[in-house]
Amino acid sequence: MDKLLIRGGTRLAGEVVVSGAKNSALPALAACLLTAEPMKLNRIPRVRDIRTMEKLLTWTGARVEIRGTQVQVHAENLDKPEAPYELVKTMRASSLVLGPLVARTGRARVSMPGGCAIGARPINLHILALEQLGAEITQEHGYVEAAAPHGLKGAHVHFDRITVTGTEDLMMAAVLAEGETLIENAAREPEVQDLAELLIRMGAQIEGAGTSTIRIRGVAKLHGAQHAIIPDRIEAGTFLIAGAMVGEEVVIQNCIAEHLNALSIKIRQAGGEVIENGPSELRVRSKGQLKATDMTTEEYPGFATDLQAQYMAMMTRAQGISFITETIFENRFMHAQELARMGANIRLEGRQAIVGGVPELTGAEVIASDLRASASLVLAALVARGETTIDRVYHLDRGYERIEAKLARLGASIERVQ
Numbered sequence: 001m002d003k004l005l006i007r008g009g010t011r012l013a014g015e016v017v018v019s020g021a022k023n024s025a026l027p028a029l030a031a032c033l034l035t036a037e038p039m040k041l042n043r044i045p046r047v048r049d050i051r052t053m054e055k056l057l058t059w060t061g062a063r064v065e066i067r068g069t070q071v072q073v074h075a076e077n078l079d080k081p082e083a084p085y086e087l088v089k090t091m092r093a094s095s096l097v098l099g100p101l102v103a104r105t106g107r108a109r110v111s112m113p114g115g116c117a118i119g120a121r122p123i124n125l126h127i128l129a130l131e132q133l134g135a136e137i138t139q140e141h142g143y144v145e146a147a148a149p150h151g152l153k154g155a156h157v158h159f160d161r162i163t164v165t166g167t168e169d170l171m172m173a174a175v176l177a178e179g180e181t182l183i184e185n186a187a188r189e190p191e192v193q194d195l196a197e198l199l200i201r202m203g204a205q206i207e208g209a210g211t212s213t214i215r216i217r218g219v220a221k222l223h224g225a226q227h228a229i230i231p232d233r234i235e236a237g238t239f240l241i242a243g244a245m246v247g248e249e250v251v252i253q254n255c256i257a258e259h260l261n262a263l264s265i266k267i268r269q270a271g272g273e274v275i276e277n278g279p280s281e282l283r284v285r286s287k288g289q290l291k292a293t294d295m296t297t298e299e300y301p302g303f304a305t306d307l308q309a310q311y312m313a314m315m316t317r318a319q320g321i322s323f324i325t326e327t328i329f330e331n332r333f334m335h336a337q338e339l340a341r342m343g344a345n346i347r348l349e350g351r352q353a354i355v356g357g358v359p360e361l362t363g364a365e366v367i368a369s370d371l372r373a374s375a376s377l378v379l380a381a382l383v384a385r386g387e388t389t390i391d392r393v394y395h396l397d398r399g400y401e402r403i404e405a406k407l408a409r410l411g412a413s414i415e416r417v418q
Contacts, residue, residue: 002397004390004404006381007413008363013248014410018236018255019045019401020069020229023306024191026093027168028198028229029053032073033060033100034172035202037224039073044229048398052091056083060101075104082109085142090398095123095144095165099173102135102146109145125166129157133170133177154179154218162187162299167214168195175204177218186214189300190259194230201225233259234306235400236282238375240264241310242407243284244272245317245383250410252282262303266311269293270318292320292357297328309335309376316344317383318357325352335373338366342380342388363388368395375400382412389417 020043030053032039044050046069054064054071060082062075081101088094088111101108112123123144127137133152138145154177159166167187172195174181186192188210196209202225205217236255243250244267257264257276264274267284270293275283292315297305305328315322316339326332333353336346341364345356363386368374374396381388390396393416396403404414 001391001418002393003417004378004393004396005415005417006363006378006388006390008361008381008384008386008388010246010382010411010413011248012242012246012250012382012407012410012412015251015253016239016406016410017253018231018239019043021045021191021194021232021234022047022049022399023232023234024194025050025229026053027096027172027191027195028227029057029071029073030093030096030100031172031195031198031202032057033062033075033078033097034104034176035222035224036076039075039224040226041071041073042069042226042228044069044071045232045401047401048394049091049093052088053093056087056094056097059084059087060097078105081105081107083111085111093165095126096169096172098126098144098146099130099169102130102148103152103173103176106149106151107147109143112142112144125159125161125163126169129159129166129170130173132157133173133181152177154181154216156182156184158184159186161185164189164192167192171195171199171206171214171216174216175199175206175218175222179218181216181218183214183216184212186212187299188212190230190233190256198225198227201227231255234304234372236260237263237304237307238310238379238400239406240267240274240282240284241307241314242379242382244270244274244286244290245314245379247285249283249285252284253280255280255282257282262301263307263311266293266295266303270314290314290318292318292322292355294323296325299328305329305332306372308332309372310379312336312346312353312355313339313376313379315355316346316358316361316380320357322355322357323352324355327351334369335376338369338373338377339380341366342384344380360385362386365389365391368392371395371399375403378403378407382407
């Protein structure tokens with residue numbers, strides 16, 4: 001099993017190019033199931049979750065061709081509209097094929113999703129929404145089965161709580177439903193907007209993506225299209241935090257600066273320097289001792305929960321006491337215990353972490369518990385005295401494309417070992 005060996009204390013400098021967004025590429029790949037015509041997606045990151053989704057599309061009967069970061073999908077024949085457990089047990093995004101499959105074929109059988117154990121991410125919001133569109137849904141033996149033999153019908157859907165994957169799943173089902181669908185309390189994340197742009201290129205009629213109200217007028221069928229995935233704001237944010245911690249000057253290229261506003265503001269409040277060089281480039285540097293700055297996660301455009309663990313790593317070295325409040329997932333502080341092994345001073349009280357900055361962290365053997373927790377351990381290791389070994393980095397590989405190679409080019413002492 002692969003591990004990362006990191007020797008802390010080096011400064012980072014240079015340029016890093018951000019990959020395509022995993023959380024945008026996954027629904028885009030699922031959307032390919034909505035048409036019998038060829039699809040071409042560019043800037044697809046080569047990470048583990050993407051490989052799993054590609055295997056899933058192949059399982060359903062689609063043809064998938066991979067050429068570097070370009071993926072072509074031809075879903076002319078969907079012989080098996082299902083997502084078996086063995087294929088998707090490591091990936092939360094399996095639920096994203098539920099809507100497209102039932103909309104296109106009239107039926108779907110999808111294993112309950114797996115992925116990171118960071119808290120309850122119930123699929124019931126997806127199910128209730130699809131039922132409002134007329135799908136008949138049953139749950140048994142760990143699977144969700146949906147049937148709509150006479151097609152889906154547009155409806156007025158209000159989500160009780162904001163859900164990104166639920167919004168995306170319902171959008172993909174509604175584009176082929178008869179009539180109009182109105183989605184209220186919809187997620188506003190950039191990844192939702194990116195999916196809407198792809199669906200519109202395929203012939204869908206969608207208004208309001210990026211706001212809390214989305215209106216969709218169903219069409220009889222969609223056609224093939226070509227689309228480039230947006231840059232990964234979570235990867236970009238991870239490098240932004242790394243630069244604020246130990247950067248002489250780190251230039252983050254191929255990002256969308258607007259998507260990182262909430263993080264950039266917090267870094268500046270903490271004493272780091274973030275400069276926008278146009279809409280797609282950020283420069284960040286450490287200006288010495290950071291100061292403790294409170295943070296609360298929120299749905300977009302607030303501070304992303306997927307950057308909370310990395311932000312906590314930064315606060316372990318900040319002067320003073322910071323309060324980090326997690327409002328999205330109830331079990332997303334598992335990295336705190338591993339950070340404590342490196343000398344961090346963290347006390348957990350429910351959904352709040354109280355972080356007291358310490359003069360230094362020290363290298364240790366630590367274990368990654370989930371995708372973003374693993375990134376926080378990498379950041380902590382970069383500033384720690386001595387060597388850190390991070391085990392279970394397959395979590396990291398689910399969402400970061402060659403992160404060790406990118407950090408090494410910036411000057412980090414990091415290598416993958418057995």
